[in-house]
Amino acid sequence: MTRVSQAEERPDVVRPDEHPDPVAAVLEAHRTGARLALATSGTTSGATSGARGAHTPRRVLRTTESWWASHDHYTALTGVDARARLWVPGPLSATMNLYAAVHAAYVGAGRADHPREATHAVLTPAQLDLRGAELPAGTTVVVAGAHLAQSTAHQAGRRGLRVAHYYGAAELSFVAFDADGGGLRAFPGVTVEVRDRVVWVRSPYVCDGYAGPSGSLRRDPDGWATVGDIGALDADILTIDGRPDAVVTAGATVLIADVEAALRSAAQAPFAVHGSEHPTFGQVVTVTVTDAADRQRLDRQARTHLPPSHRPRRWQVTSALPLTPAGKVDRAQLSTLQSALQGSPQSALPRQGPDA
Numbered sequence: 216m217t218r219v220s221q222a223e224e225r226p227d228v229v230r231p232d233e234h235p236d237p238v239a240a241v242l243e244a245h246r247t248g249a250r251l252a253l254a255t256s257g258t259t260s261g262a263t264s265g266a267r268g269a270h271t272p273r274r275v276l277r278t279t280e281s282w283w284a285s286h287d288h289y290t291a292l293t294g295v296d297a298r299a300r301l302w303v304p305g306p307l308s309a310t311m312n313l314y315a316a317v318h319a320a321y322v323g324a325g326r327a328d329h330p331r332e333a334t335h336a337v338l339t340p341a342q343l344d345l346r347g348a349e350l351p352a353g354t355t356v357v358v359a360g361a362h363l364a365q366s367t368a369h370q371a372g373r374r375g376l377r378v379a380h381y382y383g384a385a386e387l388s389f390v391a392f393d394a395d396g397g398g399l400r401a402f403p404g405v406t407v408e409v410r411d412r413v414v415w416v417r418s419p420y421v422c423d424g425y426a427g428p429s430g431s432l433r434r435d436p437d438g439w440a441t442v443g444d445i446g447a448l449d450a451d452i453l454t455i456d457g458r459p460d461a462v463v464t465a466g467a468t469v470l471i472a473d474v475e476a477a478l479r480s481a482a483q484a485p486f487a488v489h490g491s492e493h494p495t496f497g498q499v500v501t502v503t504v505t506d507a508a509d510r511q512r513l514d515r516q517a518r519t520h521l522p523p524s525h526r527p528r529r530w531q532v533t534s535a536l537p538l539t540p541a542g543k544v545d546r547a548q549l550s551t552l553q554s555a556l557q558g559s560p561q562s563a564l565p566r567q568g569p570d571a
Contacts, residue, residue: 228252228276228426232308238316245279252276252426253310255385273430275310275385277422282314284419285389286321288403292394293357293379295335297323302333302350304342309541310385311359312337330354339542340367343378344485345535347371355379360543361444361455362475366483368396382455384442386432388420391453398452407453408439414446414455415439431458445472460546462490462498467524469500474517474525478502481516482509487536489546491529499528503549507532 229244230252231237244251254272290296301319303326305312315337319326327333330349338346340360344367350356352375363380371378381392382399391399391407401407405418421440424432431442446455456472463469474488484506490498504510510530517526537548 230254230274231313237307237313238320241279241282241313241317242320245283250276250278250423251282253313253385254308255310255430272308273428274426275422275430275432276424276426277388281388281420281422282317283321284404285402286318289318289389290322292381292392293335294355295319295322295324295357298334299324300327300332300334301325302327302330302336304330304336304338304346305542306540311339311383311541314388315357339538340364341485341536341538341544342542343367343371345538347374347376350374350376352376357381359383361457362479363393364479364482364485367485382453384444386422386430386442387416387418387440388422390414390416390418391455399455400451400453407448409446409448409453412445412447413441414444414453415441445470462500464490464493464496464498464500464524464528469525474500474502474521474527477520477525478513478516481512483512484509485536486513487544487546487549488527489549491550493528500525501529501531501550502527503531503533503536503552505533505535 227249229240229249231240232254234240241251252274254274295301295318301315301324303312303315307313307316330336330346331351333350333354335355335357336350337357337359340358340363343356343358347356347370355377356371356379358378358380361382368378379394380399381389381402383389389402390405392402393399404420405416408415417439422432432440434440443459444455444457445459446453456476458472460471461468462471471488478486484504486502486504486509488500488502491501493499502513504513510532531552533552537545539545
């Protein structure tokens, strides 16, 4: 019998979230040349993991080199080096957290079990708002997300935290970075272009595709890639409005990103735009605020900055926005909240028809 070599035995693809130590699994994949199949917050269409209603996560397929190529740039921008102690409160199944933990291992940084022990932390904007007070002054917080609210950044600054913010996606990895509050600029090695409001990139960090059903990643023949995020480029400053999730209400299609972008400057606390069911109109644009006083501020902003079809028709308040396990706002849960703020009367709802 011919003996199979160790190289022939190794798997070609590693799923880190299925290992007891995901970081060690990624490091071993890099050593052997295996690719990574990384779970994302999206789900494959119609696939289930066995339990009724439990969906299989969509998986992004990438080489480990597509991560390793960014490590030294990330070190320079964040200051996470061998002297750092990194706090990562989110699950390592989320790619932003797994990358940060793998990078920490790459540079020899320590891992903090408690926020008070940390010199650096990796959080989503919602996690920074909820848990920033637990970090000691002087901590550098690396925030991953399409948008970081000024109110959240200012509150962190008052606590003595240094905030570095980046925008990326599981498929694209790093796209843009803001290390000093001056705005998102292209991450080293990345070229950014906005076409018809859609953000496209050319980058050595883009994934190879998907392990299984496809997702939002698109490529063009010239090597540019996008996940469909909406944004704008002013000189070298990139603004991201988010994914083009939509609410279909009374025959009108309203992009959530457009509504959030119009309201953002008036908000004093975190808020979220989403759809909620309506017996006549199918859905209505709904805003959940965490500060009841923002209801009037955002309503005024909507009336002056949005067409009637895009204005929120239902308002609700909660003490904190619910989060997914990955630390992102859970819009599906928001649509089920019972609120202390009542929606607008039906007479104020958009009239039916495509011209609403």
